[in-house]
Amino acid sequence: MTNEEILAQYGPREAMEYDVVIVGGGPGGLATAIRLKQLAAEKGTDVSVVVLEKGSEPGAHILSGAIMDPRALSELIPDWKAKGAPLNQPVTDDAMVFLGPKGSVRTPNFLLPQCFQNHGNYIVSLGNVTRWLAEQAEALGVEIFPGFPAAEVLYNADGSVKGVATGNMGISKEGEPTADFQLGMELHGKYTIFAEGARGHLGRQLIARFQLDAGKDPQTYGLGVKEVWEIDPKRHQPGFVLHTAGWPMDSNTYGGAFLYHMEDNKVTMGFITGLDYANPYLSPFEEMQRWKTHPNIRWYLEGDEAAGVKPAKRIGYGARAITAGGLLSLPKTVFPGGALIGCEAGYLNVSRIKGSHAAIKTGMLAAEAAYDAVTNGRQHDELSAYPAAFEKSWLHAELNKSRNFKAWFKKGLTTATLMNGIEQFVLKGNIPWTLHRDKPDYAYLKPAADCQPIVYPKPDGKLTFDRLSSVFISNTNHAENQPAHLTLKDASVPVNINLAKYAGPEARYCPAGVYEFVKTPENTDRLQINAQNCVHCKTCDIKDPTQNIVWVTPEGGGGPNYSGM
Numbered sequence: 001m002t003n004e005e006i007l008a009q010y011g012p013r014e015a016m017e018y019d020v021v022i023v024g025g026g027p028g029g030l031a032t033a034i035r036l037k038q039l040a041a042e043k044g045t046d047v048s049v050v051v052l053e054k055g056s057e058p059g060a061h062i063l064s065g066a067i068m069d070p071r072a073l074s075e076l077i078p079d080w081k082a083k084g085a086p087l088n089q090p091v092t093d094d095a096m097v098f099l100g101p102k103g104s105v106r107t108p109n110f111l112l113p114q115c116f117q118n119h120g121n122y123i124v125s126l127g128n129v130t131r132w133l134a135e136q137a138e139a140l141g142v143e144i145f146p147g148f149p150a151a152e153v154l155y156n157a158d159g160s161v162k163g164v165a166t167g168n169m170g171i172s173k174e175g176e177p178t179a180d181f182q183l184g185m186e187l188h189g190k191y192t193i194f195a196e197g198a199r200g201h202l203g204r205q206l207i208a209r210f211q212l213d214a215g216k217d218p219q220t221y222g223l224g225v226k227e228v229w230e231i232d233p234k235r236h237q238p239g240f241v242l243h244t245a246g247w248p249m250d251s252n253t254y255g256g257a258f259l260y261h262m263e264d265n266k267v268t269m270g271f272i273t274g275l276d277y278a279n280p281y282l283s284p285f286e287e288m289q290r291w292k293t294h295p296n297i298r299w300y301l302e303g304d305e306a307a308g309v310k311p312a313k314r315i316g317y318g319a320r321a322i323t324a325g326g327l328l329s330l331p332k333t334v335f336p337g338g339a340l341i342g343c344e345a346g347y348l349n350v351s352r353i354k355g356s357h358a359a360i361k362t363g364m365l366a367a368e369a370a371y372d373a374v375t376n377g378r379q380h381d382e383l384s385a386y387p388a389a390f391e392k393s394w395l396h397a398e399l400n401k402s403r404n405f406k407a408w409f410k411k412g413l414t415t416a417t418l419m420n421g422i423e424q425f426v427l428k429g430n431i432p433w434t435l436h437r438d439k440p441d442y443a444y445l446k447p448a449a450d451c452q453p454i455v456y457p458k459p460d461g462k463l464t465f466d467r468l469s470s471v472f473i474s475n476t477n478h479a480e481n482q483p484a485h486l487t488l489k490d491a492s493v494p495v496n497i498n499l500a501k502y503a504g505p506e507a508r509y510c511p512a513g514v515y516e517f518v519k520t521p522e523n524t525d526r527l528q529i530n531a532q533n534c535v536h537c538k539t540c541d542i543k544d545p546t547q548n549i550v551w552v553t554p555e556g557g558g559g560p561n562y563s564g565m
Contacts, residue, residue, distance in 0.1 A: 001175050003152070006168060010177070013165060013186045018048045019374045020367075021163050021189030023150040023202060025053030026062055027126070028342030028359030029195030030133040030142075031076055035367035037140035045375055049142050050187060052166065054149030056557040058134035059127035061536055063226060063318040063565045065258055065270060065353060066126040067091065067118055067241065071394075072360035077136060086128040089263045091118040092239030097296065099247040104296050113424030115351040115402060118241050123260045123268070125564045126356055147557035153202050154186060160380040161337030163188035164202065167553050172481055190379035191370045192338040195363065198323045199538040201553055203344045212331035212340075218440040219329040219346055220406055221321045222254070223539050225288040225511050226270035227470075228316030228564060232309045235300050236265045243353075244297075246413065248290045253277050254409040257291050258353065259300065266315075266564075267300060272353070274324065274409065275441040275509075275543050279451040283508040284539075285319075286456040289464040293457075301463055311462065317470040318565050319511035319537040324350040324406045327399040328436060333387050337380040339366045347395070351402035351424065358395055365389045401429025407437055445545045448503035467513035471533050475561035476512070478554050484531040485554035486514060486540060493548040494527035502545055509543050511535070535560045
């Protein structure tokens with residue numbers, strides 16, 4: 001049954017009215033909610049606010065490096081230290097290292113541009129920070145509904161955004177209501193703020209409907225594959241930050257890695273692959289595994305009996321796409337009845353590999369605009385004060401300094417390193433030129449016939465691993481008897497085009513083993529979608545060369561349940 005048929009039979013849906021509806025319980029969405037309630041308390045008014053979060057709890061789907069710049073948090077909650085915010089490990093040292101197949105070269109610290117300097121920042125679990133923000137929001141009276149994904153945008157008769165509807169529950173794989181069926185719920189707001197993160201399901205629809213990206217560079221993304229390890233105290237350096245570039249990537253493919261020393265003998269480490277890569281044989285997951293075998297990296301993880309060093313233990317895994325286009329790819333962020341904030345819009349500063357401070361800041365700016373509108377009797381119009389405030393903010397100045405960072409990498413690692421060094425270190429961000437991109441990430445993929453296959457080593461189960469064992473420790477789960485939330489516009493395309501022309505890249509770019517080409521009894525190929533493995537990284541929605549895959553929301557609470565990520 002279609003959603004329209006279900007509504008005709010079981011509707012209408014129950015509706016709840018709020019002043020502001022927020023879609024997404026990450027740092028940006030929660031900052032929006034907190035700021036709205038702060039303003040209401042300061043001015044003696046009442047503003048009703050609700051946050052919808054598709055994860056089983058706030059923070060369950062949050063994955064980031066993460067080094068956190070506390071500037072925006074300090075503006076939002078000045079006494080965050082006294083209130084127990086989990087920013088426990090300050091950065092103590094930075095290292096930028098260029099890797100070769102065996103050796104490495106470290107950039108002297110005095111030559112590090114400002115974007116790679118982290119003095120005053122903290123190594124955090126952003127999931128834990130998000131859980132803490134949720135506690136602060138609830139203490140102010142914000143309603144948070146975890147396990148309720150916003151599946152549909154609702155519109156008024158004049159075309160403005162009215163709110164959202166949550167997904168139906170208890171639908172079988174065949175699309176029919178089961179004995180556990182529950183109709184979705186409508187949440188109406190005078191304004192609806194979308195904070196779904198990078199490549200948001202509803203944000204993508206809104207950008208297309210309102211043509212918010214008209215005149216902007218195509219958005220570009222990276223896929224971050226991350227692991228958390230517990231290492232021997234003899235190899236642990238609390239607060240040490242290591243970034244690497246170069247190997248195992250070739251010089252024409254954007255990619256880099258990080259290794260951050262958290263508290264409690266833990267390190268968080270990950271590999272970011274630009275999703276504008278050309279070779280369909282490339283696997284971001286396998287590049288991450290290969291990177292760990294470099295002597296500079298494996299030293300932290302391998303045991304050394306003679307030195308009394310115990311082998312490290314991998315305790316966490318996850319993956320998530322990040323926006324990397326910066327200011328030049330930033331769409332218009334307001335439309336009648338709503339706004340985009342945080343990574344939903346693309347505010348992440350890729351040169352700093354930081355987005356949480358931007359999410360919190362833009363959430364605050366959107367909240368201030370929405371509060372003024374609601375208390376002045378407005379609704380469902382454009383919150384033009386929000387982008388105006390952004391253009392005057394320190395965040396705009398910060399993003400403008402790094403507007404060319406990603407674009408330079410289309411000219412190769414050497415040129416990118418030189419020009420970004422000049423822009424960031426020599427010119428101090430006062431850049432007289434602008435580089436533009438002309439096509440989206442999926443359009444860079446070349447036919448397999450034009451590319452060299454990449455042979456990756458088999459995992460050893462100690463330092464390197466396969467996808468399925470990795471997904472297992474992400475605590476990912478989806479109810480099996482539900483429609484696949486990874487949908488195909490045309491079921492013939494994966495075999496007839498993607499496999500035939502591009503050697504089936506979906507089997508390699510997915511970091512969770514969702515897509516698998518298998519032989520039928522008739523010895524033909526078909527694409528098998530293992531939707532229960534999905535960690536909601538959104539890579540398939542971004543990189544599919546035919547844009548045939550569309551990610552939609554699964555049942556509430558489905559997906560990863562990250563702990564300490």
